[in-house]
Amino acid sequence: MKRKFLAGLIAVALTTAVIGISKNENIAKADTNIANVGVSYSGHVQNIGWQTPVSDGQEAGTDGKGLRVEALKLNLTNAPKGAAIEYQAHVQNIGWQDWKQDGQEAGTDGKGLRVEALKIKLKNMPGYSIQYKAHVENVGWQDWVSDGQEAGTDGKGLRVEALEIRIVKTSDTTVGVNYSGHVQNIGWQNAVENGQIAGTEGQGLRVEALKLNLENAPADAHIKYQTHVQNIGWQTPVSDGQEGGTDGKSYRVEAIKIALEGMPGYSVQYRAHVQNIGWQNWVSDGQEAGTDGKGLRVEAIEVRIVLTGHDTTPVDFIPVNNNPEPTPSQPKDDGDHAVLPTGINGGGYEYKGTPLNNYTLSNEVNDAIGKTKNPNVQFMDDHGNKGNTFEGINLDAQSVSTGEMTKDYMEKDIENSYKDNNGGLYTYNGKVYKLAGIYTESTKLDSNNADKLANAAKTLNTQFVSNADPQQTYDRVFVNYEGNTNEIVRIVTYFTPAN
Incomplete structure (x- = not known):
């Protein structure tokens, strides 16, 4: 499934980076500083072989020579203990390979096959974002994408010719978020944190419920969330580890809104992987991720906390009244014709x-x-x-x-x-x-x-x-x-x- 790219993400001035979402989204942006944590990477290039590793936004591969990147290896530098970098390549005649990690080879060498797309994400690195862009045959340099999004193309048969990768610090504190999903045929998954995936990709499984918690947050801070559920609609908002959605009823979560309370200067950002759509753009602070009224399941979510330095007014949650009294224009149903299921x-x-x-x-x-x-x-x-x-x-x-x-x-x-x-x-x-x-x-x-x-x-x-x-x-x-x-x-x- 083709993913929509997240364009217009980054503007860099000296050592200060700004992490945004879509320019068309009304979302807070975070002023951030690049720290000593970095990334090194090398490419295996047509007619060249393995290049010398480069780092922190430098170019791996070539541009202007029409040579394909055939494989890649990525490593973190000066990273916290337990941190990892994970990456996945889409390869000619193969498709999406399994995820690789910390210096393992993604792609192929010796087979003459082009890398067509790449996804990269960080593991156990709260407060950091991985950003990358690809130079693609007939396209040139694409916009920066981040944190598991697709750079390159799939389904078009176009080679990746070069890559640039960098790590950006998104928070000066260890404030974070952990969350877990209750997934069709799986049940409750282990909790993940700070931009990692809860749910599944590519398996067609619905998320049925979610629980979210803040980490290292002020005592009076809270994370609140509201889920839109099949056959129910918008549920009453819950907070701090309470269950949003249902388990044991096989109902799909179709949308979610998340907001912070008692955390001035911070923003909660999140996105959903939706049936027939894939990963949506990041949204924040009470905005809707997913869909409502389309009957599409949420299959995965990612959530992160970002330091903005200024207060944000969250979008209001949806008032809940799932059993309204009939009005003169909506007479009580007498059972003789089809009606929406109760609670919608x-x-x-x-x-x-x-x-x-x-x-x-x-x-x-x-x-x-x-x-x-x-x-x-x-x-x-x-x-x-x-x-x-x-x-x-x-x-x-x-x-x-x-x-x-x-x-x-x-x-x-x-x-x-x-x-x-x-x-x-x-x-x-x-x-x-x-x-x-x-x-x-x-x-x-x-x-x-x-x-x-x-x-x-x-x-x-x-x-x-x-x-x-x-x-x-x-x-x-x-x-x-x-x-x-x-x-x-x-x-x-x-x-x-x-x-």
């Missing part, structure tokens, strides 16, 4: 064409037509965690029903678990079972009556695969609000013995 109207949700699952009605309809939760066995997911097969399939099927996931992606997601489950998804009575097929069918009904919806569901997917075992067949119905109507989606997933 007062939370700032506006229907914009993305189906929204009604969990309560879905469960009522499944119970009414006797749907069971099969296959009801354990499997090992691709993160090494044991889980219930039905629950795992159900999460994907729900996303397919609302259009968040394609049927092909669901098939690949299931097949990705074969390597951890003896060549199939699960084992039952000594037999390994693999996916035989996924079938979907839908209809629409302008009703919120469970019995009417159940009757409509019975007309869907009535033809089953011959000799399919019902106990090894996932078969569920989803009721999704789709703007003055309910869409009833039945998803049937068949499994057969691998041998």
Whole structure:
């Protein structure tokens, strides 16, 4: 997925750097000083080989010669104990490689393959930012980017010809922030801090809840945050390690606002990695990261505290009233037509064409037509965690029903678990079972009556695969609000013995 570059970041005057966000964003900027901590790096260049290492904003590679960078090695200098520099290269014919660290080689040498893009980030370095820019074939020098963003291009077949990298101090104190995410199929992750990633990238997993805490902050300082959650809308703001979002309900976090209290001279900056979008630009001090009203999941976030030297007035959080009294223009619903699921109207949700699952009605309809939760066995997911097969399939099927996931992606997601489950998804009575097929069918009904919806569901997917075992067949119905109507989606997933 292509990332949007964060342009216009840096203006340097002598040894003072200013870290900004987008010039179009109304965000505080931090006056910062470059300290003795630095970075050294060397490039393996076409027709040249490994160059002598350079450091702190100097050029590695070449410009004006049309030579490709083929590999890179990066190291920190004068860094705190436990600190590390991590980097990832996008390579011709390979794509994104695994992350490398502290002098390891990213890219290739001896294969004649070009590096096309690079991401760099710091680990255990609160108060510092890593900034870098690439000289790209047919483009020239790009703008500076920072802290895990993409420099270069991917999907365009353009070589990186040179790089400049530098470390900038963003805070003169050790004030920081740590945070952890509750992630689909993973649960609560270990806490990370100061610009590191909480959540996942490239795995299509939703963040379901978040907890944030300040580090080394004044006694009366607080970090407050508000999450926009699927089927709920904007929740009541929480603070200082309390849970924002939900866990155990499989609801996605769709947006977040974060602000500081009792910390004059500091700004909290954050950004979200969003389904179908990727990393958004940094925002700050109560602004919204993510989306609301689009039904898109937040998959990861990064948060950092920056010393600004001046007071910032945070953007107000969203007032919460998730159960408004009906007004004359909004009469109380009588159950005869489709309505938004309970708890959405007062939370700032506006229907914009993305189906929204009604969990309560879905469960009522499944119970009414006797749907069971099969296959009801354990499997090992691709993160090494044991889980219930039905629950795992159900999460994907729900996303397919609302259009968040394609049927092909669901098939690949299931097949990705074969390597951890003896060549199939699960084992039952000594037999390994693999996916035989996924079938979907839908209809629409302008009703919120469970019995009417159940009757409509019975007309869907009535033809089953011959000799399919019902106990090894996932078969569920989803009721999704789709703007003055309910869409009833039945998803049937068949499994057969691998041998």
